[in-house]
Amino acid sequence: MLKITIHNEGQAPSFVVEGKLVGQWVNELERCWESVLASEPSWAMVVNVAEVTFIDSEGKELLTRMRRQGARLVSAGCLMNAIVAEIEAEVKKEEQSWVYRP
């Protein structure tokens, strides 16, 4: 089961994702994400994945794409903390490689 909760209060929309972020449901989350992003472009969007119980490589790739687009990932628990830490490290590394060095 996958549950997506979209909050659109305050300045930035936020997503709460619960359950299994695997297989075909990854595309559904991406579709929702793109749809909200299209109507409310925001760099400060929060994606709470604290209640994700299982995630596959496609799910991780989607979270990485979201992070690259400026989303802030909120996690809890060993599994999701580790996944989000990996994503943060990967994105940080990419950002550092973009720094202009004359």
Place this chain on the structure above:
Amino acid sequence: MGLQTIADANNKLNGFRRAVVLSDDAPAPMNETVELSIDSKLELVGPVESLAKSVSAKLGFDEEDAGWIELAVREAVVNAIKHGNHYLADKRVDVQFLVGQDAMTIHVRDCGEGFDPTRLPDPLDPENLLNPTGRGILWMRTFMDEVEYSAHPDGGCVVRMRKYKRSSKKQI
């Protein structure tokens, strides 16, 4: 009836092999649930519509049926925001897609007091034909195979809609 020749036996065996291969290629039975919960804001209907269309296409509904499902879900969610939650942003609309092997069931729950669908004006009544609103429930009943309304035990009104795949409509 017994097998007469070795050729008969081989034909039978090949048929069996084909059946096994076909069953391996067939899509796995799906019994999954995806839920979406939104604030009562009309601008958030888009993601729900998009999810409805994409889930129904994945289940194997053709483009036409997927379009009808999308419209029915849109009507149900707009009704929930407008009439159930009266646009109060802190009241939520929960949409649940139950994906089965031959049908999709959709629950749309609002936080309203509920209503009696039999007491709504008939949109086909000549007096109501020019009325710009009041056709949502008629559309939902037209587009979907089953539509039911009930009160949720924890409060709010739930509309349950089901659409069968064309190949399984004989089961209705």
